[in-house]
Every structure is written in C-alpha cells, then in structure tokens.
Amino acid sequence: MHADNILIEQTRRWLEEVVIGLNLCPFARRPLQAGQIHFEVTHATDAGTLLTDLHLALTALDNNKAIDTTLLIIPGMLADFEDYNDFLSLCDALLERFEWEGVYQVASFHPHYQFEDxxxxxxxxxxxxxxxxxxxxxxxxxxxxxxxxxxxxxQIPQRNIARMQALTADELARLDALQAQPST
Structure with a gap:
C-alpha cells in the first residue's frame, strides 16, 4: 500500500504542476479542488487483469456520482507506448461491450506518448x-x-502545443522531471 501512495502522490503532483499548472486541461482544476478525482493504482501485469481493473473502475464511477473522473495508474505493464496504444482498442471494446459508449471515455497518458506523424x-x-x-x-x-x-x-490542443514550444530549456527540464518515473 505504501508504494501505491507514492505513485498516487507522484501522479497528483504531475496533475497539479503539469496538467493544471500549465493549464493543459482547463477543466481539471475544479474537480481536483472539489475532491472529485479518484486516483487508483492497478497491480495488473497482463491485459486480462487490467481489463478487469478497468471494468471495476468504471463500475465504481457508475456507483459513485460524487467522483467525476478516475486516473487509473498502470506501473506494472504497458511501458512500451505501442503496446499501450494497442491496449486502448481493448478499452474501447470494453466500453462498447458494457454499453458505456457515450457514458464514459478513456483518455490516454503515457511516459513515451507520441502523436501520429x-x-x-x-x-x-x-x-x-x-x-x-x-x-x-x-x-x-x-x-x-x-x-x-x-x-x-x-483550440485547446493548438494552445497546448504553443505553450510547450514556448517553454525555456530550464522549464522543459523541470517538466521532463515531473513526467519521469522516479529512479529506484
């Protein structure tokens, strides 16, 4: 459990300082301040277990309307971005299977995120x-x-790109440190 708390705290700091601090998502501050963001660590090491944990997290959202959004943290698998990106299609299939399309969406964050092209x-x-x-x-x-x-x-994506391009070398180094996994 202690390790989970460290992962959650690191994720919360990233959310506060990067996502909110750089205003990458102008909608994140309010639910964080209202305590409506749930942070959860999955211990999955295979796709089946992760899909089960995803299903449980979505069911928890169904059952708790006070929670606006969940960040499901995946430290034990999908370190390779291509594998992660492939897994997203399974997430979409799960939403479809349980008739959650139009109810929930899954957004993606990854240490090696890379947009197409x-x-x-x-x-x-x-x-x-x-x-x-x-x-x-x-x-x-x-x-x-x-x-x-x-x-x-x-225009949010274009503003975010412009914001990233305007960062100084020192700011980029700090950003990279906040987005990096801690060395153990």
Missing amino acids: TEPADAENRTNRSPWPMLHLLREDSVSEALAHYPDPE
Missing part, C-alpha cells in the same frame, strides 16, 4: 506525457458540460 522529441507529445502509463476515465456528460462553457475548446 510526430517525432519523439516534438513538443506536442509532452502534452500527454505522464510519469506512468495511465487511463483517464471521464464522464461524457462532464466533458460536454465543460466544453459548452469554454470559449473555443477546439
């Missing part, structure tokens, strides 16, 4: 990099509500 060092990749592979479980209605009250939400 980019190079690993490209600035835009940093917007979705995290200390650990993660599945971000979001309520679709919360996303829709947030987008409805935000001016030009379709």
Whole structure:
C-alpha cells in the first residue's frame, strides 16, 4: 500500500504542476479542488487483469456520482507506448461491450506518448506525457458540460502545443522531471 501512495502522490503532483499548472486541461482544476478525482493504482501485469481493473473502475464511477473522473495508474505493464496504444482498442471494446459508449471515455497518458506523424522529441507529445502509463476515465456528460462553457475548446490542443514550444530549456527540464518515473 505504501508504494501505491507514492505513485498516487507522484501522479497528483504531475496533475497539479503539469496538467493544471500549465493549464493543459482547463477543466481539471475544479474537480481536483472539489475532491472529485479518484486516483487508483492497478497491480495488473497482463491485459486480462487490467481489463478487469478497468471494468471495476468504471463500475465504481457508475456507483459513485460524487467522483467525476478516475486516473487509473498502470506501473506494472504497458511501458512500451505501442503496446499501450494497442491496449486502448481493448478499452474501447470494453466500453462498447458494457454499453458505456457515450457514458464514459478513456483518455490516454503515457511516459513515451507520441502523436501520429510526430517525432519523439516534438513538443506536442509532452502534452500527454505522464510519469506512468495511465487511463483517464471521464464522464461524457462532464466533458460536454465543460466544453459548452469554454470559449473555443477546439483550440485547446493548438494552445497546448504553443505553450510547450514556448517553454525555456530550464522549464522543459523541470517538466521532463515531473513526467519521469522516479529512479529506484
């Protein structure tokens, strides 16, 4: 359990200092301050167990409307981004199988995140990099509500890329440190 607390604290710090601190997601501050973000560590080491844990996390969201979003932290597998990216199709299949399409969505964060048609060092990749592979479980209605009250939400990715490109070398080094797994 102690190790889980360390992973959760590191993820919380990344959320506060990177996602919220750099305003990469303008919708994250309110649920964090309201205690509506659930942080959960899975000990899965295979796809079947991780899918079970994902199902349990989504069921927990179904049963607890006070929780707006869950960050499912995956320290024991999917370190390779291509494997992680392949696993996302299984997440989509699970949403479909349990009729959660349109109810929840799964957003992706990974230490080696790389958008299609980019190079690993490209600035835009940093917007979705995290200390650990993660599945971000979001309520679709919360996303829709947030987008409805935000001016030009379709410009968020472009603003984030511009923000990353404007960071100084020192700021990039600090960002990379926050997004890196701790050495043990």
